[in-house]
Amino acid sequence: MKVRSTFVVLVALAASAALAGCAPPDDDKKSSTTSNGTDAAAATSVADFGTMDDLVKAAEDEGELNVIALPPDWANYGNIIKAFEDKYDITVNSDQPDVASQDEINAANQLKGTDRAPDVFDLGQSVALANTDLYAPYQVATFDEIPAEFKDPDGAWVNDYGGFMSVGYDSDVVPDVTSLDDLLGPDFKGKVALNGDPTAAGAAFSGVVMASVASGGSADDIAPGVDYFKRLKDAGNFLPVDPTSATIESGQTPVVIDWDYLNAAETAKLPSWKVFVPENAAIAGYYFQAINADAPHPAAARLWEEFLYSDEGQNLWLAGGARPVRADAMVEAGTIDQGLYDALPEVAGTPVIPTNEQTEAMAAYLADNWAKAIG
Amino acid sequence: MAAPAPTAPPARTARRFSVGPSVGLLPFLAYLTVFLIVPTATVLVGAFQDDQGGFSLDKVSKLNDETPVHVLRESLILSFSSAAVGAVLGALLAYLIVTAPPTSVLRRVVSAVCGVLAQFGGVTLAFAWIATLGFGGLLTKVLADTLGTDPNGISQLYELPGLVLVYTYFQIPLMVIVFLPALEGLRPQWREAAVNLGATTWQYWTQVAFPLLRPAFLGSMLLLFANAFAAYATAAALISQGSPILPLLIRNSLTSEIVLGEHNFAYALSLEMIVVVAVVMSLYAWLLKRTSRWLS
Amino acid sequence: MIGATVWRLLRWLLLLAFAAFFAIPLLALLNFSTKDLATKGRTGAAWQALFQDPTMTDAITTSLLLALFTVLGMIVLLVPTMIWVRLRVPGATRMIEFLCLLPLTIPALVIVVGLTNVYAWVNYLVGDSALTLAFVYVVLVLPYAYRAIDSSLSSLDATTLAEAARSLGASWFTVITRVILPNLWPGVLGGAFIAVALVLGEFTISSLSHYDTLPVVIVQISKADAPESMAAALASLVFAAVLLVGLSFLDRRRHTSGGK
Numbered sequence: 001m002k003v004r005s006t007f008v009v010l011v012a013l014a015a016s017a018a019l020a021g022c023a024p025p026d027d028d029k030k031s032s033t034t035s036n037g038t039d040a041a042a043a044t045s046v047a048d049f050g051t052m053d054d055l056v057k058a059a060e061d062e063g064e065l066n067v068i069a070l071p072p073d074w075a076n077y078g079n080i081i082k083a084f085e086d087k088y089d090i091t092v093n094s095d096q097p098d099v100a101s102q103d104e105i106n107a108a109n110q111l112k113g114t115d116r117a118p119d120v121f122d123l124g125q126s127v128a129l130a131n132t133d134l135y136a137p138y139q140v141a142t143f144d145e146i147p148a149e150f151k152d153p154d155g156a157w158v159n160d161y162g163g164f165m166s167v168g169y170d171s172d173v174v175p176d177v178t179s180l181d182d183l184l185g186p187d188f189k190g191k192v193a194l195n196g197d198p199t200a201a202g203a204a205f206s207g208v209v210m211a212s213v214a215s216g217g218s219a220d221d222i223a224p225g226v227d228y229f230k231r232l233k234d235a236g237n238f239l240p241v242d243p244t245s246a247t248i249e250s251g252q253t254p255v256v257i258d259w260d261y262l263n264a265a266e267t268a269k270l271p272s273w274k275v276f277v278p279e280n281a282a283i284a285g286y287y288f289q290a291i292n293a294d295a296p297h298p299a300a301a302r303l304w305e306e307f308l309y310s311d312e313g314q315n316l317w318l319a320g321g322a323r324p325v326r327a328d329a330m331v332e333a334g335t336i337d338q339g340l341y342d343a344l345p346e347v348a349g350t351p352v353i354p355t356n357e358q359t360e361a362m363a364a365y366l367a368d369n370w371a372k373a374i375g
Numbered sequence: 376m377a378a379p380a381p382t383a384p385p386a387r388t389a390r391r392f393s394v395g396p397s398v399g400l401l402p403f404l405a406y407l408t409v410f411l412i413v414p415t416a417t418v419l420v421g422a423f424q425d426d427q428g429g430f431s432l433d434k435v436s437k438l439n440d441e442t443p444v445h446v447l448r449e450s451l452i453l454s455f456s457s458a459a460v461g462a463v464l465g466a467l468l469a470y471l472i473v474t475a476p477p478t479s480v481l482r483r484v485v486s487a488v489c490g491v492l493a494q495f496g497g498v499t500l501a502f503a504w505i506a507t508l509g510f511g512g513l514l515t516k517v518l519a520d521t522l523g524t525d526p527n528g529i530s531q532l533y534e535l536p537g538l539v540l541v542y543t544y545f546q547i548p549l550m551v552i553v554f555l556p557a558l559e560g561l562r563p564q565w566r567e568a569a570v571n572l573g574a575t576t577w578q579y580w581t582q583v584a585f586p587l588l589r590p591a592f593l594g595s596m597l598l599l600f601a602n603a604f605a606a607y608a609t610a611a612a613l614i615s616q617g618s619p620i621l622p623l624l625i626r627n628s629l630t631s632e633i634v635l636g637e638h639n640f641a642y643a644l645s646l647e648m649i650v651v652v653a654v655v656m657s658l659y660a661w662l663l664k665r666t667s668r669w670l671s
Numbered sequence: 672m673i674g675a676t677v678w679r680l681l682r683w684l685l686l687l688a689f690a691a692f693f694a695i696p697l698l699a700l701l702n703f704s705t706k707d708l709a710t711k712g713r714t715g716a717a718w719q720a721l722f723q724d725p726t727m728t729d730a731i732t733t734s735l736l737l738a739l740f741t742v743l744g745m746i747v748l749l750v751p752t753m754i755w756v757r758l759r760v761p762g763a764t765r766m767i768e769f770l771c772l773l774p775l776t777i778p779a780l781v782i783v784v785g786l787t788n789v790y791a792w793v794n795y796l797v798g799d800s801a802l803t804l805a806f807v808y809v810v811l812v813l814p815y816a817y818r819a820i821d822s823s824l825s826s827l828d829a830t831t832l833a834e835a836a837r838s839l840g841a842s843w844f845t846v847i848t849r850v851i852l853p854n855l856w857p858g859v860l861g862g863a864f865i866a867v868a869l870v871l872g873e874f875t876i877s878s879l880s881h882y883d884t885l886p887v888v889i890v891q892i893s894k895a896d897a898p899e900s901m902a903a904a905l906a907s908l909v910f911a912a913v914l915l916v917g918l919s920f921l922d923r924r925r926h927t928s929g930g931k
Contacts, residue, residue: 096881098891101632107881110787114799127632190525197616200631204616240533241510242615244894250708252510252527363633371442374617396759400767403752407770410810414785415777421785468689471682481686491912492693494865497872498886499904502893503696506703506901513699544696547689605778608874612890622780629784629879645781656776 034058040298044155045139046306049299052141055306058299060089065300068118069104071097073245075161075261076320083316084307090300100201101127108134112294119301121290122160124202126363128288129356132156135290138302140309145329150286160308161261161322162286164277164347165210168263172272173254180214180228180278188255189236193243194229195258199366206285207257209354209362214281219354222362223369230373238374245269259285260345264321280349286325311335418649421642434643443624447647450604450621453535457542458599464543465550465599466558466592472551473558486555489548496545497608504541505613508532533614541609546599553598557591557666594662601655605648621648697905704902717898718906727903730888733801734907737884738870740805742863745816748809750859753820754851758833771817774810779875782807790880801882808870815869816862823858827851864918868911 033039038049040058049055059065065084072078074097081092095116096103101123111117121128121135132152139155150159167177174187183192196204212218212225232238243253248266256263263275289308295301307313314324315337323344330336354362425431437443468485475482507513510528519526531537561584569579607622618624621644627634628641707714721727749771756763774782786807793803829851836850837843852859874886883891885907893900 096883096891098894099881100630102630103881106630110791110881111794111799114794116799124632190527190530194616197618197627197631199618199633200627202632205633239527239530240614240616242894246708246895246897247510250511250897359633367634368441371445371618396755397763399755400752400760400763403748403767404770406748407810409789410806411774411777411782413789414782417785417788418781464689467685471686471689474682487916488693490918491868491908491915494868494872494911494915497874498889499700499872499908500696502889502901502904503700503908506699507696511703511706511708513695513702544693601776605780607778607780608872608878608886611878612874612886622778625780625784626879641784645778645784648778649776649781652776652778 034299035061040302041136041293041295043298043302044137045143046141049302052306055299055303056088059297059303062297062300063089064091064093065297065304066093066095066116066119066295067304068095068107068121069097069099069101070094070122073262073265074320075163075317075322076265079319080308080313080316083312084304087307088303090303100124100196105131105134108292108294115296117292117294117296119292119295119297120304121288121292123157123288123290125285125288125354125356126202126359128157128290134293136293136295136298138291138305140305142309142326142329145326146309147325147328150325157288157290158305158309159286159325160289161314161317161320161324162284163259163261163322164345164351165206165257165281165283165285166260166263166275166277166345167255167257168248168266168273168275169255170248170251170270170272171274173251176274177255177276180211180281183237183255184231184235185237186235190239191253192232192237192255192257193239193241193247193253195243195256195262199363199370202285203258203262205359205363205366206259206283208366209352210257210278210281210283213283213352214278219352219358220361222365226366226369226373233374240374248273259322261321261323264345275345277345277347282347282349282351284351284353286353315340415649418642418645421639422646424639424642426639434639435646437640438643438647443644443647446618446621446624449535449619451651453538453542453620454600454603456539457546457603458596460539460543461546461550461599462554462592462596465547465595466554468547469551469555469558473555485551489551492548493545493552496606498612500541500544501609501612504532504537504544508537533616535619538610538613538620541613542603542606545609546603549602550595550599553595554591557588557595561587590662591666594659594666597655597659597662601652601659604655605652697908700901700905700908704898704905706898708898717896717902720896720899721902721906724892724899726883726888726892727899730883730885731903733883734871734885736802737805737808738867740802741808741812741870742866744805744809745812745862745866746859749813749816749862750820750852750855751847753817753824754829754847754855757824757829758846758851768817768821771813775814779811779873780879782810783876783879786876786880801877801884804877804880804882804884807876808866808873811873811876812862812866812869815865819862819865820855820858823855823861827854861918864914867914871907871911 034049034054035057038054038058040049040062043049046052046055049058067081070077070081072081072094081094084090085092093116095107095118099107101121104118104121104123105127108118108121123131135156137152137154137156140158143151143155143158146158152158167180167183169177174191175182177183182188194204194207195201198204198208208222208225208229209219210225211228212222215224215228217224229238239253241247241253243256243258245266247253248256249270256266260275260277263273267273267275289305291298291301291305308317309326311330314326314330315335317324318327318337318340321344324330327336327341331341422435423430423432425433438447472482472485505512508515508518508529509532512528515524515528516526518524518529529537532540565583565587566579569583574582605622607626610620610623611626614623618627625641625644625648628637628644631637704717705713705715707716721731752767756767790803793806797803832850832854833846836846841850872886873884874890877884878887878890885903889900889903889907892903
């Protein structure tokens with residue numbers, strides 16, 4: 001009896017393990033053919049649709065666009081979405097605005113084949129370059145104006161906007177910040193917050209890189225950065241709370257280490273909020289735009305990209321304080337919003353953009369040492 | 376047990392289960408297999424797979440790295456502390472109400488409240504404590520004025536000490552619920568007998584009651600331990616940055632955008648969690664058997 | 672040693688201390704949810720938003736529906752099985768008990784980590800919606816429901832009832848639904864109440880599966896509008912509390928009506 005029941009249990013476990021490996025059959029590929037006869041999911045540029053109007057019509061026929069992880073006050077996405085909805089007859093479904101890049105990929109995998117899957121991605125560097133087999137290559141109309149280092153040659157992914165790592169602070173509560181070492185002082189007790197967990201979120205990770213470069217490290221060596229935060233914690237200045245608009249306005253997080261465009265958005269809401277980018281520690285980070293190869297609304301996805309890389313879209317990002325990827329071309333052509341462009345925070349020194357290999361090496365170091373330093 | 380079932384199995388030498396009626400269990404077993412056994416098997420198998428799907432001990436051996444070991448230790452400390460505090464205080468509270476008659480208002484109210492609070496884990500609990508000790512919290516200003524703590528909120532709330540405090544909030548009621556039957560099982564006749572034989576109150580407690588209650592107490596404490604060790608929601612809602620304990624490290628492995636490709640490591644970490652909880656629960660089951668001898 | 676009055680006084684002091692410890696965080700929730708962060712005054716805006724904010728109302732509806740489906744699933748799956756085991760396959764009692772208590776040993780976090788493949792199938796067969804979480808929630812609820820129904824079932828003499836009904840010509844279906852089940856309803860109701868409380872607070876599986884149930888939305892919204900989150904948290908707690916306190920009164924009725 002005992003033997004038999006053990007045997008039954010083992011068989012059951014083995015069967016379950018085998019079952020665990022099966023995946024369901026793929027849903028029948030939904031027809032992505034437009035009324036013109038173009039296969040929207042295979043289109044690699046506007047030419048495949050015909051003219052821009054054909055693309056617009058195909059997109060409006062689909063009627064919807066699923067986006068994910070786009071907070072309204074992140075680089076002005078709120079207004080970008082609104083402008084897109086006003087311009088075209090398309091409803092934008094903005095899902096889970098506060099999740100991170102990895103969650104976007106997880107959602108795409110989980111919702112694959114359904115109508116809820118994200119159509120487009122806006123990802124941090126590591127996640128973007130690790131999942132290129134999920135993207136559909138597409139070259140927007142202005143593709144040639146984007147410098148080569150900011151795009152995949154086929155258009156599988158293209159950088160969309162970027163910024164520099166900065167320190168935002170409420171000048172009514174703390175004294176002016178002129179260097180990162182100021183934050184270690186007694187005036188900043190319990191006040192300094194990072195935007196996220198560096199082992200999990202791109203913005204926080206870049207914050208530690210900034211601390212590292214400012215303390216004598218480099219994109220190959222993040223140890224001084226981890227050490228800086230350890231000192232910050234030991235001084236009692238580090239606040240392990242995720243900063244948001246709400247926490248900034250209520251005064252819970254008076255000092256925030258985050259992208260300069262996010263800090264700049266706060267200045268619009270809280271006039272005493274100032275933004276400081278350390279000299280010689282200008283960590284630049286661009287985000288990556290890509291189209292989901294299994295997008296439920298392929299034409300709308302492509303129209304969205306056309307919109308984002310048009311002058312209008314790029315200027316909207318600029319209005320959010322981010323540096324649009326076509327900035328140089330637009331300055332030359334005079335189509336950039338000069339006033340906004342000049343208002344971007346001063347950046348002195350050479351920008352540092354870690355490569356993917358450097359990021360991986362630094363991430364591995366962080367994974368082993370961050371918990372020890374911060375506790 | 377009650378009278379034999381109307382359709383008793385044919386003969387004693389035949390199989391224990393006749394196939395016919397057992398078929399009625401199939402829907403239940405199938406459901407459980409799909410929604411409980413398969414996910415567990417996936418985790419157990421996945422812990423031993425590498426990223427391509429072949430067999431590999433890589434991820435399991437990664438459990439020996441500094442961060443996972445540190446995190447496991449913190450989890451064990453948290454579970455043990457909150458279980459110990461919860462067990463002692465919960466036993467005390469249980470004793471305070473067991474001396475009241477079963478139908479008294481006090482007993483009903485406390486039992487009902489404990490029933491609610493034991494289930495009251497997770498997000499609501501985390502937020503309640505943030506509203507108490509965090510920024511703009513009810514007690515924050517009071518504590519800042521009297522004890523000189525940070526007027527912007529007690530930052531230890533988001534670290535291990537805070538977690539222990541918050542966990543005891545549901546550990547104490549759980550202890551009351553689990554331990555009360557054992558206390559009720561202490562028959563007054565034993566006390567009378569001890570007094571008759573000349574025992575003082577102290578002697579009664581240390582030589583009669585405590586030894587009788589010890590298996591139940593330890594068993595309940597183990598249950599509290601497992602409860603705290605496996606708890607995720609409260610810590611996840613309280614701590615948005617950092618992974619000081621094991622469940623949060625699992626979350627990080629699943630959702631991090633910096634350290635990628637860690638799905639199988641999440642499986643290895645989950646395997647570690649199941650092993651610890653299974654060991655604790657087996658001890659609990661064994662202690663439960665010993666308790667029921669005297670205190671049923 | 673200690674005089675009886677001193678002991679009584681001590682007892683009440685301790686009880687008061689415990690009461691304070693448990694009440695303060697709840698009061699804090701109430702306090703925070705009625706705060707106006709800008710003017711530092713009091714406002715009911717957060718509580719109003721519970722009914723007006725579409726994200727919140729959607730989440731509340733989702734969670735309530737999930738609770739309903741979980742209870743239904745529990746009743747349809749567990750009750751007939753337990754009755755059947757009690758009546759026809761008593762040898763399987765230990766196994767069923769072990770299986771029902773197994774979810775206590777397998778943490779929800781582990782279940783959700785291994786759930787991806789299963790839910791890929793569920794979404795393929797049934798469609799993609801937060802309500803599919805009910806399938807997993809039934810499993811989570813099993814230990815509590817089992818205990819509740821088992822205690823009710825044990826207080827019945829189910830086999831005699833079944834024998835009597837069968838001898839009067841009832842089918843097994845009739846025996847289960849019209850003879851045994853009506854006597855089980857306190858236990859079933861108890862299990863149902865606990866199920867609702869559990870589902871309303873369940874965060875682990877829903878958040879890691881990316882569904883927007885009430886606890887998930889509470890955390891999401893807390894970043895943007897903390898008072899609203901606090902209000903929602905307190906409301907869901909009070910609702911669960913009312914249910915469970917109601918359950919304890921049901922218990923009393925069972926006791927005083929002379930059950931075993």
